[in-house]
Amino acid sequence: MFHASEDSLDDLMRAVFKQLLNGRGNFQVESSKGNSTEAFGALLELKNPRARLSRSFSKAKAFSPLGELFWYLSGSDSVDFIKHYIPNYPKMIKDEVKASGAYGPRIFGENAQAKLDGVSEWDRVIRTLREREGSRNALVQIYDNSDAKPKNGDKPCTCTIQFAVRNKQLFMHTHMRSNDAFFGLPHDIFAFTMLQEIAARELGFGLGRYTHSVTSLHLYHDCTATEDRPANISTSGAKAYYREGFHDFSPMPEMPLGSPWSSIEHVKAAEQKIRTGNIDHTAPADLDPYWRDFIELFRIHKIFEEMRKRGDDLSTERSELRKVVKMMRDISPTYRIYILGRLDKKQSPVRDLFENLS
Numbered sequence: 490m491f492h493a494s495e496d497s498l499d500d501l502m503r504a505v506f507k508q509l510l511n512g513r514g515n516f517q518v519e520s521s522k523g524n525s526t527e528a529f530g531a532l533l534e535l536k537n538p539r540a541r542l543s544r545s546f547s548k549a550k551a552f553s554p555l556g557e558l559f560w561y562l563s564g565s566d567s568v569d570f571i572k573h574y575i576p577n578y579p580k581m582i583k584d585e586v587k588a589s590g591a592y593g594p595r596i597f598g599e600n601a602q603a604k605l606d607g608v609s610e611w612d613r614v615i616r617t618l619r620e621r622e623g624s625r626n627a628l629v630q631i632y633d634n635s636d637a638k639p640k641n642g643d644k645p646c647t648c649t650i651q652f653a654v655r656n657k658q659l660f661m662h663t664h665m666r667s668n669d670a671f672f673g674l675p676h677d678i679f680a681f682t683m684l685q686e687i688a689a690r691e692l693g694f695g696l697g698r699y700t701h702s703v704t705s706l707h708l709y710h711d712c713t714a715t716e717d718r719p720a721n722i723s724t725s726g727a728k729a730y731y732r733e734g735f736h737d738f739s740p741m742p743e744m745p746l747g748s749p750w751s752s753i754e755h756v757k758a759a760e761q762k763i764r765t766g767n768i769d770h771t772a773p774a775d776l777d778p779y780w781r782d783f784i785e786l787f788r789i790h791k792i793f794e795e796m797r798k799r800g801d802d803l804s805t806e807r808s809e810l811r812k813v814v815k816m817m818r819d820i821s822p823t824y825r826i827y828i829l830g831r832l833d834k835k836q837s838p839v840r841d842l843f844e845n846l847s
């Protein structure tokens with residue numbers, strides 16, 4: 490069995506890549522999604538669940554995990570929604586319209602209606618822990634037996650998410666049947682630890698540790714694109730990441746105290762407006778900066794997406810980039826590296842535009 494317990498997502502990924510690139514006892518597995526090296530039976534622990542974003546040169550991504558989180562919170566199974574943040578999604582699940590394995594509807598109800606009515610699986614878990622802090626029943630089952638039946642359907646990789654209160658702190662444990670160490674793992678840990686912090690705030694407990702068990706934790710071998718699947722650069726990517734050495738440690742800001750759900754509703758509404766074209770949509774004035782930052786990041790992502798679709802050259806100064814610089818001044822410096830990562834900022838004038846940020 491492989492296990493690792495670390496302070497940050499980067500330290501955890503480093504331990505996982507070390508095992509999958511050079512460790513003992515791994516399996517070589519052939520699957521329809523490509524050949525991979527697998528650690529069978531893995532247990533990971535993130536001691537500081539707020540250190541959930543990579544600060545590395547090659548894996549520092551915030552936009553796609555944040556987009557995926559709000560896809561879950563919206564209870565959506567729309568491929569159109571998630572492909573705005575993860576363009577390869579339709580190819581990965583082989584469906585252009587509906588992600589049948591989407592987690593959001595299973596946790597919060599379709600389009601989060603059950604959450605709005607207070608009858609979702611999430612609400613049941615929260616009630617369970619309110620009634621009895623020591624409960625071992627506060628879990629949501631995501632993978633269902635019926636998922637095994639559709640032949641080519643998108644099957645959830647997550648089996649259960651479970652919460653528990655210990656020493657007045659909210660702990661969370663996720664079990665996954667299958668986890669892609671390079672692309673899936675950082676997204677999954679980000680989303681699940683955010684759900685953990687949301688539940689901790691809703692219940693009024695501190696944030697405990699996050700644990701994550703996986704039956705098949707695997708690293709795909711590099712391969713070129715075929716008609717059926719996109720190219721994969723996981724193994725060379727993991728090697729490049731490993732060569733970077735240790736990364737700086739910078740946890741995300743703490744979520745404001747109190748139930749976060751009214752703020753989440755504001756961000757959900759804003760995300761939808763921005764994604765569907767209203768790029769200038771701004772947050773309500775009284776929204777806490779923690780949540781306002783997410784809205785600004787969604788706006789910045791939309792600006793970059795529009796530029797990418799038009800094929801704009803990101804090394805020249807343009808009005809959209811000046812707008813991004815202006816927005817960056819008002820959001821937490823934690824997120825700057827993710828924004829800079831979207832630029833070809835090595836040359837002036839873009840370099841000067843972003844370096845003069847105070």
Ligand SMILES: O=c1ccn([C@H]2C[C@H](O)[C@@H](COP(=O)(O)O)O2)c(=O)[nH]1
Pocket residue numbers: 520522644645646647667668669670672673674677
């Ligand atoms: O939240 C998710 C969803 C999917 N996957 C990866 C795991 C597998 O590489 C692939 C799904 O393939 P199967 O296990 O269904 O064959 O997607 C994840 O890592 N995390």
